[in-house]
Amino acid sequence: MKILKILHMYADMLDLYGDSGNMEILEYRCRMRGIECETDHYSVDSEMPDFLSYDLIYIGGGADLEQQHIAADLLRCRAGIEKAYRDGVFLFLICGGYQLMGKYYRDADGNDIPGLGLFGYHTIAPESRKKRCIGNIVIRTEITGKAVDIVGFENHGGQTMGVKTPFGKVLYGNGNCSKSEAEGYFEKNVIATYLHGPCLAKNPEISDYMISYCLNRSADPPVELQPLDDSLEKKCRKVMLDRLINKYRQ
Amino acid sequence: MKRILIIIGKIIVRLLHLMKRNAGNLPGIILWHLSGHKAVSMFKVDCPIIAVTGTNGKTSVTNCIAQLFEGSGKKIITNREGNNLDTGICSLLLRHCDMKGRVNADYLILETDESHVPVVYSQLKLDTLVVLNFFRDQLDRNGEMETLIQKINGFCKTFSGNLILNGDDPNTARLGKANPANRNVKYFHAEPYAFATEKAFEASEGRFCPFCGEALDYEYYQYSHIGKFICKKCGFGSYEPYITAENIDLEKPVFTADGHEYSPKLNSIYNVYNMTAVAAAAKLYNIDQKVTDSVISTYTVNNGRMEKFMLGDRDTTLNLAKNPVGANMTLRVMNEMKGEKELLFVLNDNVADGLDVSWIWDINFSVFERVTRVVTSGTRAYDIAVRIKNSGYPAEKIVVCPDLDKSVEELAVTPGKKFVIANYTAVQPTRAALKRFIAGNGGNSQ
Ligand SMILES: [Zn+2]
Numbered sequence: 260m261k262i263l264k265i266l267h268m269y270a271d272m273l274d275l276y277g278d279s280g281n282m283e284i285l286e287y288r289c290r291m292r293g294i295e296c297e298t299d300h301y302s303v304d305s306e307m308p309d310f311l312s313y314d315l316i317y318i319g320g321g322a323d324l325e326q327q328h329i330a331a332d333l334l335r336c337r338a339g340i341e342k343a344y345r346d347g348v349f350l351f352l353i354c355g356g357y358q359l360m361g362k363y364y365r366d367a368d369g370n371d372i373p374g375l376g377l378f379g380y381h382t383i384a385p386e387s388r389k390k391r392c393i394g395n396i397v398i399r400t401e402i403t404g405k406a407v408d409i410v411g412f413e414n415h416g417g418q419t420m421g422v423k424t425p426f427g428k429v430l431y432g433n434g435n436c437s438k439s440e441a442e443g444y445f446e447k448n449v450i451a452t453y454l455h456g457p458c459l460a461k462n463p464e465i466s467d468y469m470i471s472y473c474l475n476r477s478a479d480p481p482v483e484l485q486p487l488d489d490s491l492e493k494k495c496r497k498v499m500l501d502r503l504i505n506k507y508r509q
Numbered sequence: 510m511k512r513i514l515i516i517i518g519k520i521i522v523r524l525l526h527l528m529k530r531n532a533g534n535l536p537g538i539i540l541w542h543l544s545g546h547k548a549v550s551m552f553k554v555d556c557p558i559i560a561v562t563g564t565n566g567k568t569s570v571t572n573c574i575a576q577l578f579e580g581s582g583k584k585i586i587t588n589r590e591g592n593n594l595d596t597g598i599c600s601l602l603l604r605h606c607d608m609k610g611r612v613n614a615d616y617l618i619l620e621t622d623e624s625h626v627p628v629v630y631s632q633l634k635l636d637t638l639v640v641l642n643f644f645r646d647q648l649d650r651n652g653e654m655e656t657l658i659q660k661i662n663g664f665c666k667t668f669s670g671n672l673i674l675n676g677d678d679p680n681t682a683r684l685g686k687a688n689p690a691n692r693n694v695k696y697f698h699a700e701p702y703a704f705a706t707e708k709a710f711e712a713s714e715g716r717f718c719p720f721c722g723e724a725l726d727y728e729y730y731q732y733s734h735i736g737k738f739i740c741k742k743c744g745f746g747s748y749e750p751y752i753t754a755e756n757i758d759l760e761k762p763v764f765t766a767d768g769h770e771y772s773p774k775l776n777s778i779y780n781v782y783n784m785t786a787v788a789a790a791a792k793l794y795n796i797d798q799k800v801t802d803s804v805i806s807t808y809t810v811n812n813g814r815m816e817k818f819m820l821g822d823r824d825t826t827l828n829l830a831k832n833p834v835g836a837n838m839t840l841r842v843m844n845e846m847k848g849e850k851e852l853l854f855v856l857n858d859n860v861a862d863g864l865d866v867s868w869i870w871d872i873n874f875s876v877f878e879r880v881t882r883v884v885t886s887g888t889r890a891y892d893i894a895v896r897i898k899n900s901g902y903p904a905e906k907i908v909v910c911p912d913l914d915k916s917v918e919e920l921a922v923t924p925g926k927k928f929v930i931a932n933y934t935a936v937q938p939t940r941a942a943l944k945r946f947i948a949g950n951g952g953n954s955q
Contacts, residue, residue, distance in 0.1 A: 271716055277870030280899070287899045322655055328722075394864065412865045456867050460895055491898055491909070495891030498911075 263289055263473050265298045266313040268356075269321070269329050272302065276412055276455030278319030278353050284459040285315075288466050292485045294474070303332045310336070310343035314473035320354025320415075320455060330372045333359055337375050344377060347476055349469055350449045353458060357444065357451035358382040358417055367416070378444060378451075382417040391416045396432030396454060397503055398442045402468060409462040410499045411454030419444075419453075426452050431503045448472065461496040463489045511551040514543055515610045518603040536603050537596030548599035550632040552610045558617040558633060559790065562626050562661070563641025563681070565835060566783040567593065569814075570641060571620035573787040573804050580800035583615040593620045595629050623657055627664040637671035637793065639786055642735065643680035644834045654680075662687045671695065673789050675782065676750055677735050683719045685748070695751035695793065697785045698737075699764075702757040702778050704845060705729040705736065718745050731778050732841065733834045752792060754785040759845070767792065771802065774809040779838050784808070813936035815842070818943050819952035820920070825927040827943065829936045831862070833871035836930060843928045844878040850926040852880055853916055854897070855935040856887040862933050866892050874900035882923065884908045886916035887935050913942040921946065 267282055282298060289296035301308050310316065321329070333340075344350055350360070358364050361380040364372045367388055374381070396413045399406055408430060418436040425435065426443025434442035434453070443452035450465070452458060459466045467484055474482045521536040541548040561571045568591050575587040588601050598619055606612045621629055626638070643658055658680055665672065665687035675681040676696030685694040709716075709730050718725055718740035725746070730736035739746035757764040762776040766788045773784055784805050791801040810816070818825040826843075830836035843850060858866050866889045874897050883906060885894045890911040898904045910916035920927055931939040944954055 274871075276865060277867030280867070280870030280896075283870070284899050287901065290901075412867055414865075456865075457870055460867075460870070460892070460899075488904065491891060491895050491904060491907070494909075495895050498891055 261474060261478065262295045262297055263315070263470065264313045265296065266301060266308060266310065266316045267298055268301045268316065268318045268333075270300050270302070270319070272329060273319040273321035273353075273355055275320045275322065275354065276414065277457040277460070278455060280457035281319070281351070281353070281459045282317060284457065284466055285470065288463070288470060288487065291487055294470070303329065307336065307339065310339040310348065311346055313343065313348055314476065315349040315351060315469060316340065316343065317351045318353065318356025318359070320356060320453075327366075327372060329355070330359055330364070330374070333375060334373065340375060341377060344448070347448055349472055350377075350451070351469060352449070352451040353455065354415055354453050357453065358419065360451060361419065361421075364417060378449075379423065380419050380421040380444060382419045384416045385418065388416065390437070392433035392437050392453075394432055395499065395503055396434070396442070397430040397500065398427030398432075398434065398454070399430055400427035400445075400465075402426070402445055402450070403464050405464075407462070407464045408496075408500055408504070409454070409458075409465060410496050410503070411452075411456040411458050411462075413453045414455065415453050426450055461492050461499070463487070463492050511610060512608070514540055514551050515603070515606065515608060517543065518599075519608070522600070522603050533590055533592045534594075534597050534600055537592075537594075537599035537601075540599055540603070541596050547632055548595050549602065549629055552599075552602045552606055552612055552633065554602075554612045554617060554633055556612075556614050556616055557636035558619060558630075559637045559639065560619050560621045560626065560630065560635055561639045561641070561786075562621045562623050563639075563675070564623065564644040564832065566641045566779065566786075567591075567620045569780075569783050569808070569810065570639060570786050571618055573784070573808050574639070574790050575618040576804045576808075577787070577791050577794070577796045577800060578616050578618065580804060581796055584613075585616045585618055586612065586614045587618040588620050591620055593622045594625050598625075598629055623661065626661050630664065630668075635668065635670050637673060637790070638665075638668065639673040639790060640675065640681045640684060641783065641786060642675050642678045644733065644832055658683070665691075669693065671793060673697065673751075673786060673793070675735070675786070676748055677731065677737060677782075679719065679725055679734065679738055679746065682746065682748070686720070686745075695789060696748050697752050697754075697782075697789045698750035699731065699754040699757065699778075699781055699785060701729045701737070702731060702759060702781070704778070704841065705731050709734065718743060720745050731782075732838055735782070752785060752789045754781050754788075757781055769798065769802075771805045773805055774807065775815055777815070777838060777842050813931065813940055816940070816954075818947065818954045820917070820927065820943065820946055821950055821952045823921055823924065823927050823952070825920075825929060825943065827929040827931065827936070827939060829933070830930050831933040833868050836869070836872045839928075839930050840872070840874070840876060843880070844876060846926070846928075848926060849879045849881045850928050851882045851884070851920060851923065853884045853886065853920045853927065853929045854893045855913065855916070855929070855931040855939045856885070856889040856893040857932055857935040858889050859934040862935075869893055869896045872896070874902060877902060881925070882906050882908070884910060884916050884920050886910050886913050886939075887932075890916075913938055914945060917942045917946045921950070 361374045365383045425441035426445040671693045676698045721743040723742040725738045728737040813829045828839045
């Protein structure tokens with residue numbers, strides 16, 4: 260049986276709005292199916308990990324100050340992360356993690372913090388620190404082949420521009436820029452998003468997309484994930500969808 | 510101009526009073542606008558002001574310090590209802606000042622919101638600032654925690670009054686270095702209690718030295734990031750405590766501070782820290798030991814903070830938890846309690862709760878000890894159920910009842926001990942629901 264290997268980067272510094280919960284959820288969903296799951300941690304100045312040996316690399320979001328601290332360290336890891344990404348390792352990136360994989364992040368004072376440049380987008384923070392996109396957010400994503408409406412919580416100042424393949428379409432909330440139509444960034448082995456909450460809490464399809472992707476990187480014949488009882492999660496999402504969206508449709 | 514504003518303010522207070530409306534905040538908000546956002550600058554206060562701030566425990570500590578002075582026969586003014594923003598403090602002073610804006614008292618004891626400390630005390634002269642702790646709380650309103658600490662740190666740079674700081678919280682203790690010329694910095698500290706741990710137990714912030722960036726070294730953690738820490742690189746964390754709580758035994762509960770034994774009513778490590786802060790204030794102002802004894806040994810709260818109920822014959826404890834630290838503390842108290850118990854968790858996401866509920870993922874539910882069933886309620890009843898399920902707790906033992914009265918009925922179906930956790934806007938409705946149940950089915954509340 261394959262062991263799913265996760266590298267959780269900067270868990271001690273980037274953990275806003277329950278972001279570490281995403282790892283707890285992935286581990287839980289693996290455990291319930293008898294899939295062994297191993298999580299390693301990496302933080303500033305730790306020994307350079309072998310990025311290629313992982314199935315999934317995860318980076319959460321953090322306060323602006325912590326983010327600057329991390330940007331420099333992340334550049335040190337650039338070659339390793341890029342190689343892993345090209346090799347098909349899954350990148351799961353929230354908020355700050357999302358921004359730092361782009362070309363650059365321009366802060367409120369106009370200083371550019373270079374990103375890893377893996378993807379073509381960039382992020383600009385508004386001059387006023389008070390202008391933030393904050394609140395519940397609903398997006399419709401079709402990454403699993405079916406339309407799924409997923410619910411999260413966003414809180415970001417940065418406006419991310421130049422995304423050609425978003426994670427989803429905004430049904431409620433802001434998304435990549437204030438009042439924008441698109442949210443996040445997607446490739447078959449990349450989910451980058453502003454959704455906190457944590458993102459996976461009431462959206463089991465997204466967790467399973469990633470687990471399934473990771474298991475099938477090397478599996479032949481392909482592995483089908485055993486279904487779990489997600490009635491609580493789905494009910495939880497429905498309550499929020501009814502509150503945020505459906506009332507406007509009626 | 511100031512005279513006119515005071516008169517306008519007084520008229521508003523009088524009108525609200527005649528209309529039998531609460532004058533807790535509105536007069537202050539109006540004066541805030543009229544005074545160009547300097548709502549408290551028009552008052553003349555000659556007596557010493559003591560302010561209490563921090564994420565958790567402000568209300569308790571403010572009330573206790575107020576009792577210290579009241580018990581000493583002093584005339585005090587205090588914001589007992591917790592209107593702790595500049596506008597709330599303005600409303601309070603309006604009610605107590607004369608037509609010239611003079612406030613007549615021996616001491617002002619003011620609970621003050623963290624983000625409002627610089628605002629209020631750049632306008633009023635502060636004698637003592639007590640800072641209890643800084644935890645993640647209501648991020649939406651305050652921006653990020655570091656910004657908040659920076660603001661207060663900025664204030665402390667030019668403050669030369671008494672600074673009573675929690676020496677076991679790096680976020681708080683760092684304020685002691687803001688003004689190197691201030692000789693009135695005093696740290697309170699607590700020796701490890703029975704459940705202190707060598708490793709951090711709950712998600713915590715403040716793991717790095719704010720002065721040199723080095724990871725902090727902990728001798729022990731009491732809870733969250735509170736504990737005995739030191740920076741091995743620059744020495745941050747080495748100080749001589751002004752007062753130390755020792756021999757902490759929460760079973761009784763009892764602890765000693767400055768060699769004196771206290772028997773508080775509340776049995777949490779949390780409360781020991783709060784009461785040590787109170788003892789520090791008592792020491793600073795030379796309060797009679799008998800008065801301090803009586804305040805610390807009788808202080809209790811009947812507003813959803815470790816409040817006891819009997820649902821029929823089911824022994825029930827309700828506690829407010831507005832952030833992960835509070836919730837983790839409550840789980841700790843619940844776990845330390847012997848025997849089996851059931852938990853009701855009521856979670857709301859109203860504006861005053863900060864709208865977002867992701868903080869529940871920072872609660873460590875994997876530590877559940879002898880919890881036989883969980884009932885969830887509130888506007889986010891499903892969110893807390895999903896959270897607890899993902900910690901590994903069996904889903905079939907979780908019952909979701911968004912309706913509060915139904916959730917209390919559900920909780921009371923089985924015999925045994927009950928524990929109830931409610932967040933900020935959920936706590937009063939939960940108390941009311943518990944009391945309704947008791948009225949209909951027997952039992953009692955304190
Ligand atoms: Zn240091």
